[in-house]
Amino acid sequence: MSEEGQMRVRTLTVVGVGLVVAIGLVWGTQVGLIGQTAGTQAGASLRTPWGEPDLQGIWTEEFDTPLERPDGLGNREFYTDEEYAEADNERARLLAEQSGSSGDRRSAPGSQNDVAGAYSNAHLSFKHLGRRTSLIVDPPNGRMPALTPEAQALATAEDEWRRELLRSTETCELELPACSGQEYDPVPSPRRSESAPRYNTGRMNRHDDPEDGAFGDRCLLGSIAPSETAFGGNFRRIIQTPGGITMYYDQGQGQGFQRNIVMDGSPHLPEKIRQWWGDSRGHWEGDTLVIDVTNFTPKQNFRGSRENLHLVERWTRTGPDTLEYEVTIEDPTVWVQPWTVKQELGRQSDQENRIYYEPRCHEGNYGFPALLKGARLAEEEYEAGVGPHPATFDNATGSGIQRFPGSR
Amino acid sequence: MHNRIRGLFKGSTLGVVLAASAISAVISMSMTRMTGQVTRPATVDGQPNLSGIWQANNEANWDLEAHAARAGSVMQEGIYPYPYARVPAAPVVALGAAAGVPGSLGVVQGDGEIPYTTEAAAIKQENGEHWIDRDPELKCYLPGIPRAMYMPYPFKITQSTNKIHMSYAFANAARTIHLDDVARPPDYTYMGHSVGRWEGDTLVVAVDYFNGKNWFDRAGNFHSEALRLEERFTLVTPDRIQYDVTIEDANVFTRPWRISMPLYRRVEPNIQLLEYRCTEFAEEFMYGMLRKEPLVTRWEGETMIVDVTRKVPEGDALYDWYRK
Numbered sequence: 157m158s159e160e161g162q163m164r165v166r167t168l169t170v171v172g173v174g175l176v177v178a179i180g181l182v183w184g185t186q187v188g189l190i191g192q193t194a195g196t197q198a199g200a201s202l203r204t205p206w207g208e209p210d211l212q213g214i215w216t217e218e219f220d221t222p223l224e225r226p227d228g229l230g231n232r233e234f235y236t237d238e239e240y241a242e243a244d245n246e247r248a249r250l251l252a253e254q255s256g257s258s259g260d261r262r263s264a265p266g267s268q269n270d271v272a273g274a275y276s277n278a279h280l281s282f283k284h285l286g287r288r289t290s291l292i293v294d295p296p297n298g299r300m301p302a303l304t305p306e307a308q309a310l311a312t313a314e315d316e317w318r319r320e321l322l323r324s325t326e327t328c329e330l331e332l333p334a335c336s337g338q339e340y341d342p343v344p345s346p347r348r349s350e351s352a353p354r355y356n357t358g359r360m361n362r363h364d365d366p367e368d369g370a371f372g373d374r375c376l377l378g379s380i381a382p383s384e385t386a387f388g389g390n391f392r393r394i395i396q397t398p399g400g401i402t403m404y405y406d407q408g409q410g411q412g413f414q415r416n417i418v419m420d421g422s423p424h425l426p427e428k429i430r431q432w433w434g435d436s437r438g439h440w441e442g443d444t445l446v447i448d449v450t451n452f453t454p455k456q457n458f459r460g461s462r463e464n465l466h467l468v469e470r471w472t473r474t475g476p477d478t479l480e481y482e483v484t485i486e487d488p489t490v491w492v493q494p495w496t497v498k499q500e501l502g503r504q505s506d507q508e509n510r511i512y513y514e515p516r517c518h519e520g521n522y523g524f525p526a527l528l529k530g531a532r533l534a535e536e537e538y539e540a541g542v543g544p545h546p547a548t549f550d551n552a553t554g555s556g557i558q559r560f561p562g563s564r
Numbered sequence: 565m566h567n568r569i570r571g572l573f574k575g576s577t578l579g580v581v582l583a584a585s586a587i588s589a590v591i592s593m594s595m596t597r598m599t600g601q602v603t604r605p606a607t608v609d610g611q612p613n614l615s616g617i618w619q620a621n622n623e624a625n626w627d628l629e630a631h632a633a634r635a636g637s638v639m640q641e642g643i644y645p646y647p648y649a650r651v652p653a654a655p656v657v658a659l660g661a662a663a664g665v666p667g668s669l670g671v672v673q674g675d676g677e678i679p680y681t682t683e684a685a686a687i688k689q690e691n692g693e694h695w696i697d698r699d700p701e702l703k704c705y706l707p708g709i710p711r712a713m714y715m716p717y718p719f720k721i722t723q724s725t726n727k728i729h730m731s732y733a734f735a736n737a738a739r740t741i742h743l744d745d746v747a748r749p750p751d752y753t754y755m756g757h758s759v760g761r762w763e764g765d766t767l768v769v770a771v772d773y774f775n776g777k778n779w780f781d782r783a784g785n786f787h788s789e790a791l792r793l794e795e796r797f798t799l800v801t802p803d804r805i806q807y808d809v810t811i812e813d814a815n816v817f818t819r820p821w822r823i824s825m826p827l828y829r830r831v832e833p834n835i836q837l838l839e840y841r842c843t844e845f846a847e848e849f850m851y852g853m854l855r856k857e858p859l860v861t862r863w864e865g866e867t868m869i870v871d872v873t874r875k876v877p878e879g880d881a882l883y884d885w886y887r888k
Contacts, residue, residue: 205609205725212724364856366847375843393740395722395729397615398605402722402729404738414731414738416720416837431839506726509746514755515736518843519705519777525882528854535856 202473206398209443209473214511216391218502219286220247225298229289233298244285251282281389286500291382294484294496300459307460307490313353318552320345321361325550334553344547357457361552363531366524371457373524375517377411380433380449381458381467381485382497391504391511401438401445404512412515417447425451430463432456445471461487477503527551609725612765612799616721617830617837620714620807623668627783628823629678630670637663637782638696655696665782671714673822678785684816691784697880700778703850704842706737706754708778709771709793710809710823718830720837728760728767733840741769749773752789767797788815803829850882 204210229235235243290298303311319338322328323345328335348362359370371377382390391406399419406412417438425435435451449467458465470482479501486494504510531551537543607613636652643649656663670676680688691698701707707715717733728741741758749757752775760769776789796808805827812820852860 206605212727366844366851366855374847376841393727395724395727395740397608397613397722397724399603400615400720400722402720402731404729404740413736416722416731418836422834425836429838432841433839506744507746509742509749512738512740513749513751514706514738514753516706516754518703519754522883525851525854528851532854532856 202476204396208396208398208440209445210396211394211401211445211471211473211479212396213479213506214391214393214504214509215479215501216389216504217286217499218283219288219500220283221286221288221291221499223291223497224300225290225292229298231296231298232289233293234287235285235289240285240287247285248282288498288500291497291499292495293482293498295493301491301493301495303460304488304490304492310354311460314358317347317350317353318358318360320347321547322550322552324545324547325361326548327550327553334550344545348547354462355455357455359552361550363527363551366528369524369527372408372411373521373527375411375521375524376432376455377517378405378407378413378433378515379456379458380405380415380436380469381465382481382483382499392501393511406512406515408517410515410517410520412512417445424448427451430454434465434467441470443472445469447471458485459490461485461490464489474500479503606802608723611723611762611767613723614721614728614767614797614799614805615723617718617835618721618805618827619716619718619830620825621828622671622714622825623666624671624714624823624825625711625716625781626665627668628670628672628781628785629783630672630676631665631668631783633667634665637665671823671825673824679818679821680816681818684786688784688786691779691786693784694877694880695782695784697876698779698784699782701782702846704735704846705777706735707732708754708774709739709756709758710795710811711778711780712737712739712755713807713827714825717840718835718837731837733837734842736839736841741767752776754778756791756793765798767795769793769795769797771795786816787811787813790815800826803831 202210204212292298292300295301315336319336322335323338323341324343325335328338328340331340352360352368356367356369357371357376359373360368362368366374389407393404393406395402395404401417401419403415403417404412405415413433415433415436417436419438421439422437424437425431429435430451430453432453432455434449436447436449438445438447440446447467447469449465449469452463452465454463456462456465464487466486468484468486470480472480472482474480481499481501482496484494484496485491531546534543534546534549538545604615605613608615635650636656638653638655639650640653642651652660652663672678678688696702701711701715712719712730712732712734715732715734719730719732722729722731726742726744728743729738730741731738737755739755739758741760743760743762746759753773754775754777756771757773758769758771760767762768771793772791774787774789774791776787776791779786791811791813793812794810796806798806798808800806806824807827808822808824810820810822811817848859852858
């Protein structure tokens with residue numbers, strides 16, 4: 157054979173071998189011989205069998221960290237060992253002092269304030285302080301940036317509205333802290349028949365309609381954007397598949413929700429499609445999952461931010477039991493600059509499976525219609541001349557003052 | 565040297581190209597499946613890959629059993645006493661033909677009838693008549709399994725190695741199918757506790773720990789907390805799962821029975837799950853009568869005026885629900 161012919165044979169042989177190898181690779185993968193690494197069950201590998209960073213598991217914050225940095229720590233992200241020991245001990249002492257009621261009210265058992273305490277310590281979880289001085293890492297001083305003038309005006313309007321609804325209550329007559337400095341006026345406010353300044357999401361002292369209810373009472377809570385250790389905890393279960401990720405959240409009292417992260421590189425939903433949990437679109441940057449979230453509905457409310465909320469999250473597996481979560485939060489109509497939160501999450505036991513049995517707040521919500529019914533009864537009794545004007549009831553702040561229909 | 569290399573390429577370029585395209589064709593046909601912009605491997609960890617967005621396309625959510633079309637989803641007696649001459653009732657009159665019930669061949673296997681005990685059959689009959697008061701779907705309650713699988717909303721399967729997630733658009737419902745060992749739930753549940761295993765190419769899921777508060781459909785077919793399911797998912801083609809469920813509940817049925825239906829992949833290239841957070845949608849239905857100024861007392865249409873005052877039957881008020 158000529159030299160050229162020999163070369164041709166050799167090339168075709170190489171190609172032919174390559175073909176066989178390629179077919180072998182395909183067959184091997186099909187039957188699962190290739191690409192088998194230890195999965196999340198063993199906990200040994202930090203990559204999925206298809207080669208992505210493995211973020212799977214049940215994750216939660218194992219330590220308490222305030223949103224904003226306490227005074228006197230400047231730009232320091234972490235406590236020194238000494239500072240940490242002192243701060244953690246002091247906090248433990250304060251928590252231990254509060255027996256029988258929630259919040260920071262100290263109340264004698266059986267007192268009016270004690271009766272208003274809705275949850276005993278059996279319902280709350282107490283965690284050690286974290287090493288981080290604050291969840292906020294940017295701005296560097298660990299504090300939230302200022303509100304824009306328009307956001308400040310809206311916040312003031314909402315605050316005024318809520319205080320107007322309290323002005324005739326005993327809470328204000330007695331100048332209790334829950335009255336927030338509103339001046340007492342026995343004449344019920346004429347503003348009681350107005351609509352709330354914006355779509356209402358918080359608690360207010362009126363129950364004319366279901367929309368007057370706080371989201372917690374309507375079972376419409378559940379937030380991607382983080383808060384301080386949420387009442388009832390914040391657990392996330394992450395599951396991955398090639399080209400897809402879902403996260404199930406278990407928050408608060410049966411207020412969990414699902415997130416399905418779109419990973420195909422396509423653009424966000426059209427402007428006009430607005431959702432409670434926005435539109436999550438993710439991609440990998442090295443070993444970090446970056447998720448961009450937009451398209452929030454104006455009904456959702458994250459610290460005053462409504463439809464213009466924009467989140468950029470960064471999820472990174474940092475060890476067998478640790479995951480770093482970072483989110484940059486921006487809304488140019490609310491904050492003068494974006495701000496960033498960073499958290500370390502701890503992996504929980506798959507076998508114990510303590511997450512997201514189901515978010516059944518709504519299915520058990522007999523309290524909410526009771527709030528509406530109670531308001532209608534108070535109005536009936538006032539009309540019949542046997543009860544005080546409904547505006548004198550404080551059904552919003554839990555200040556501890558209680559009235560019963562027919563009493564004075 | 566140069567001549568040799570040139571010679572290397574000259575004669576066998578075609579061969580190289582042919583071989584390369586053969587290789588890539590083999591790889592792309594067996595390993596991946598292009599659906600729009602998503603590249604989805606045919607297997608995950610050696611098992612058939614069920615991931616993607618799916619939806620049933622039948623009338624099972626109306627009624628699992630075979631039935632003819634009906635004039636209204638809520639009906640009242642018309643001018644004739646015959647059941648086939650009933651007419652739509654006030655709650656749905658305004659929706660006209662959009663509120664009828666489509667006919668169906670049914671999804672119940674065997675003789676097509678659900679084997680109720682005598683007492684349970686009477687309850688089912690009552691349920692059907694009290695549909696709008698008793699059906700958890702109208703309140704946007706978690707729909708349970710198997711109902712969530714065939715409601716007219718898409719759902720997403722995310723298949724990993726030891727867990728499979730099913731995210732349902734309706735009511736933000738979801739379930740985790742555990743392929744590994746987990747502790748039992750602390751309480752009975754709406755969506756059940758799902759434990760799965762692979763039998764060859766079929767995903768078999770055992771579901772129990774139900775709280776018995778759900779229905780199978782809008783016709784009043786129901787179960788108790790003793791419900792146990794065995795589901796079987798088989799990928800028949802890349803875009804179709806055959807979904808088969810064996811249902812047993814000794815409190816309600818005389819024997820186990822089966823439903824079976826195809827589930828179809830939503831193949832639109834830009835498909836993604838959108839929210840159907842109906843908690844607030846149901847508020848007017850559940851609490852509207854408690855408004856200070858009710859929004860609905862009287863509806864006046866072009867040709868009719870309907871007073872939508874209706875007395876809720878004894879035992880079906882919202883508060884009775886919680887005591888069940």
